[in-house]
Amino acid sequence: MAGGGDEIRTPATFPQRQKSRLPRGSVHEKSLEHQKKGPSSSSPSVNSNKSPLQMATPVAQPQKPLDSPLHMPKPVQLSESLGSRSSPCSSGSVVSDSGAAPFDICIRDDKCSIKLKRSLLELNREKRREREQLSKEVAPLQHLRPGMVLLKKFLKHDDQVDIIRRCQRLGLSSGGFYTPGYRDGAKLSLQMMCLGKNWDPSSRSYGDKRPFDGAQPPSIPEVFRKIVKDAIQASNEFLKQKGRAASDVDELPPLSPDICLVNFYTSGGKLGLHQDKDETKPSLHKGLPVVSFSLGDTAEFLYGDVNDVDKASKVDLESGDVLIFGGKSRLIFHGVSRIKPKTAPNWLTDEAKLRPGRLNLTFRQY
Numbered sequence: 001m002a003g004g005g006d007e008i009r010t011p012a013t014f015p016q017r018q019k020s021r022l023p024r025g026s027v028h029e030k031s032l033e034h035q036k037k038g039p040s041s042s043s044p045s046v047n048s049n050k051s052p053l054q055m056a057t058p059v060a061q062p063q064k065p066l067d068s069p070l071h072m073p074k075p076v077q078l079s080e081s082l083g084s085r086s087s088p089c090s091s092g093s094v095v096s097d098s099g100a101a102p103f104d105i106c107i108r109d110d111k112c113s114i115k116l117k118r119s120l121l122e123l124n125r126e127k128r129r130e131r132e133q134l135s136k137e138v139a140p141l142q143h144l145r146p147g148m149v150l151l152k153k154f155l156k157h158d159d160q161v162d163i164i165r166r167c168q169r170l171g172l173s174s175g176g177f178y179t180p181g182y183r184d185g186a187k188l189s190l191q192m193m194c195l196g197k198n199w200d201p202s203s204r205s206y207g208d209k210r211p212f213d214g215a216q217p218p219s220i221p222e223v224f225r226k227i228v229k230d231a232i233q234a235s236n237e238f239l240k241q242k243g244r245a246a247s248d249v250d251e252l253p254p255l256s257p258d259i260c261l262v263n264f265y266t267s268g269g270k271l272g273l274h275q276d277k278d279e280t281k282p283s284l285h286k287g288l289p290v291v292s293f294s295l296g297d298t299a300e301f302l303y304g305d306v307n308d309v310d311k312a313s314k315v316d317l318e319s320g321d322v323l324i325f326g327g328k329s330r331l332i333f334h335g336v337s338r339i340k341p342k343t344a345p346n347w348l349t350d351e352a353k354l355r356p357g358r359l360n361l362t363f364r365q366y
């Protein structure tokens with residue numbers, strides 16, 4: 001799996017979390033082909049002139065428009081036909097302040113659906129199978145390179161459902177999901193929402209409000225911060241153990257996240273290689289980590305020292321995985337080369353009703 005890193009197959013050390021349930025666990029895009037050895041860099045961005053969301057200068061497009069025809073709601077596959085406002089994930093009514101037709105990351109339970117719901121027994125059986133498979137076949141923590149740790153299925157089942165439901169609610173309200181687009185007309189096939197601070201793709205900078213509609217990003221839910229903290233702690237315990245045997249293993253500095261970029265990739269979603277480097281100099285210099293949660297379909301994730309997909313290592317990020325890159329890896333180039341369709345766990349799509357695709361949350365400290 002991971003290139004360049006080693007894996008440890010001991011049943012590791014997710015403190016408590018692993019026990020009670022399973023170990024725990026934007027959206028930007030544009031073709032990676034353009035990037036082969038190309039000068040791109042992005043998400044929060046980097047050395048090229050290109051935006052994090054890639055190349056051309058992106059222009060935010062609210063899912064629903066102010067008055068200009070340029071701001072006509074972008075047709076979002078499935079969402080209209082499935083009825084974006086009445087997902088069963090919603091608890092209560094969620095309505096965009098702007099009266100917009102916001103993007104719903106969940107699909108509603110179609111009463112006419114011929115798909116039979118799985119029984120609770122079947123769902124539990126699937127969850128158990130997933131746990132057993134994980135403990136047999138996969139190292140729960142993997143040291144991919146100095147400063148970079150992958151925590152397989154670190155997000156517990158209930159937490160995955162809860163994260164999706166919270167993101168759904170936040171995404172439907174003011175400051176919620178929108179489709180970033182480029183000034184040249186190119187569209188990103190992803191939906192993005194910022195929590196804590198707004199990250200503006202066109203200026204590649206952070207602010208308190210979204211320039212295109214003045215919306216204030218919702219705050220980062222406390223439960224998300226707690227999982228981030230637990231993931232860093234679990235990584236450091238693991239790195240400490242490793243450090244006894246190897247000298248190049250650094251611990252990760254603690255993170256107090258005040259930014260979370262939430263991306264939803266549809267099945268054709270991609271994100272070109274980029275560095276996350278729009279945070280403050282002290283944050284970057286200290287190597288304060290980026291902590292990434294993956295939910296839904298599996299992503300093929302690329303990472304490496306240079307902006308070249310041919311030289312990048314590859315790792316699958318599955319639903320429930322938490323990836324951390326900080327310290328010496330804080331400025332690695334990384335991206336998503338593809339989303340693997342129909343790889344989300346059945347129990348997750350049944351319980352959370354996440355639409356086909358992948359939800360990714362990256363936490364950072366400004």
Ligand SMILES: O=C(O)CCC(=O)C(=O)O
Binds near residue numbers: 334360
């Ligand atoms: O989706 C991912 O795994 C990566 C997202 C990312 O790199 C970003 O939002 O900056």
Ligand SMILES: [Fe+2]
Binds near residue numbers: 274
């Ligand atoms: Fe990134």
